[in-house]
Amino acid sequence: MAPVDDRVRRPPTGGIRDEDARPFGSILFAPDEIPATLVPQEPDFFRDLNLDQVVAAVTSGRDQYDLASLFYTLPASIATVAYRHEVLRELEGTDVRAAVTSFADGMRAVRSHLARAAKIHNQWQERRWFLQAVSTYCDAVEQLGRDLDALDPGSTGFRALREHVRTYAESDGFRALSDDTHALEAELANVRYGLHIRANRIRVDRFESGIDYGAEVSRTFRKFEHGATKTYTFDFSMWPEMNHIEAGVLELVARLYPDTFAFLDRYGVDHRDCIDPALERFDREVQVYLSWLEYIEPLRRGGLSFCYPQVSHVPREIAGRAVFDVALAAKLAGGRGRVVTNDVELRAPERLIVVTGPNQGGKTTFARTIGQLQYLGRMGLSVPGEAARIPFFDRLFTHFERDEDLDNLAGKLEDDLLRIRAILDDVTPGSVVIMNESFSSTTLHDALLLSRDILRRILASGALCVSVTFLDELASLSSETVSMVGTVDPVDPAIRTFRIVRRPADGMAHAVAIARKHGLTREQIRKRIPPDPGRRDETPDGARPDGAPGPGTRPPDVER
Secondary structure (H helix, E strand, O other): OOOHHHHHOOOOOOOOOOOOOOOOOOOOOOOOOOOOOOOOOOOOOOOOOOHHHHHHHHHOOOHHHOOHHHHHOOOOOHHHHHHHHHHHHHHOOHHHHHHHHHHHHHHHHHHHHHHHHHHOOOHHHHHHHHHHHHHHHHHHHHHHHHHHHHHOOOOHHHHHHHHHHHHHHHOHHHHHHHHHHHHHHHHHHOOOEEEEEEOOEEEEEEOOOOOOHHHHHHHHHHHHOOOOOOOOOOOOOOOOOOOHHHHHHHHHHHHHOHHHHHHHHHHHHHOOOOOOHHHHHHHHHHHHHHHHHHHHHHHHHOOOOEEOOEEEOOOOOEEEEEEOOHHHHHHHOOOOOOOOOEEEEEOOOOOEEEEEOOOOOOHHHHHHHHHHHHHHHHHOOOEEOOEEEEEOOOOEEEEEOOOOOOOOOOOHHHHHHHHHHHHHHHOOOOOEEEEEOOOOOOOHHHHHHHHHHHHHHHHHHOOEEEEEOOOHHHHHOOOOEEEEEEEEOOOOOOOEEEEEEEOOOOHHHHHHHHHHHOOOOHHHHHHHOOOOOOOOOOOOOOEOOOOOEOOOOOOOOOOO
16 A cells, blocks of 8 residues: 555645646537626516426426526527537437436436535544545546547537546546545455454454354355245445444544545545536536426427527518427427417518417417527527527517506506516617517507507617507508418307418408307398388498498407
8 A cells, every 4th residue: 555645645636737728618608608697587578478487397306406597598699509509409319418418417426425425424424425426426527538539529519528528537636536536445445344242342353354154154054945045134224324333433443444544534635626617517507408308308209399490690580480389388298288380480671570360369379489489599499390580689578468466556557558668768679579468458549559659669679579469450550560360260260270370460350250150240130130110221330231340340359
């Protein structure tokens, strides 16, 4: 055995010590774009878009990583979005994902051992758990290095990680850590002692040689064996901490092997901060990708598509084919319902989508789909749909109808106006605004007046906007406006298809179809009521002879 002093004088480890080593930055952020701080709070629009449900489901079971703040923090540039696309595509391959998952499993075991060590009161027991943690860490690092070398990854992120692991594993600091760990484990494996128990006294000495009473007993009773024998072996109960007798025995063993236990003591001091910060960061950040892939896998198995969107600085480009609300799809997974997909596209100079149609026809779900598409795409994740194109927006705003808050002294309309005012103060040409049923608490005339003014202000700002409304008049607000309508079954207008299509608003025609289905058009009613011979057959003002409502008349099925 080498002298103890030669071992404990090695420099403490804690990452790369070589001057020419370049530490790995981040698997989530492109070089030079790592944020100084993460966004700690959930963005205001998350609840409106049901993104709070998505992030809660994605991060479930991974509390130790605190992933929520990573989902709240958006990349600073398209370079990071492309960087993430490369990494995520590579993780979709089973080999790279298996290697990363194996490393993550090892790091979870390391944290578990360190947590147990921190709760132990006995010095030697605490040091042994620490040794186990470091041994597991060294194995995980070395295995990750071998896996990355064998897989030869192509993404910028994983290639940088491979170079970092190579350099780190060959550094003096890590080699000292690994050598000390293996040497100490070997020495502890050679610690053998015997217990001599008489009455209430225990004597401990080195076990050099002696009678193996277990073997003697087995040999004595072997002649009585007849056929297969029943096994009576059992495991000792493993308590987190030793009792006072075990601790006393261990203290006597430490006196018998002073050099080994001195090595164990110094090892805990010298290698206290041995975990490489870059690999520790990688272990946390890579969970964003792994958790997302785990979340969307059952949806893919159910036949839904996910794609990598084109993200550009062109602020007026939104397109999606077969897109859907991922939060709703997750709820319907497993055959609990059918997911309806939709297409959407804005062509220059279009910047405003006005969505109208019957109640419960999927309009709000469509608005949430567009909002989710923007955020998840801006995050650098794969998005729900067969193909998509989104702008690299600077801010995302939502204005959804909310129930009246009894604790809020302001009325519902006033609250709506205050929230929309805050949006108008901050909106820029690079922003995206999602509005849903705004100002439904006021009169039809006032809602139309307010909505026109606000949408014109949003258009003047240069921002993109999606507005779900019961006001068909907004669908023809300007040449920059696109009308999309929630459709119904052509045979039975009461049945919603949940398909949102690009066409002029036709809420009035839908109302006529509903009235006709139930026999309530003017002509159908007249056929059932005998005419009054003494009364002129006049057409009331504001109504057409075919029974359809006249101009300015609100259709019976208009959504509020």
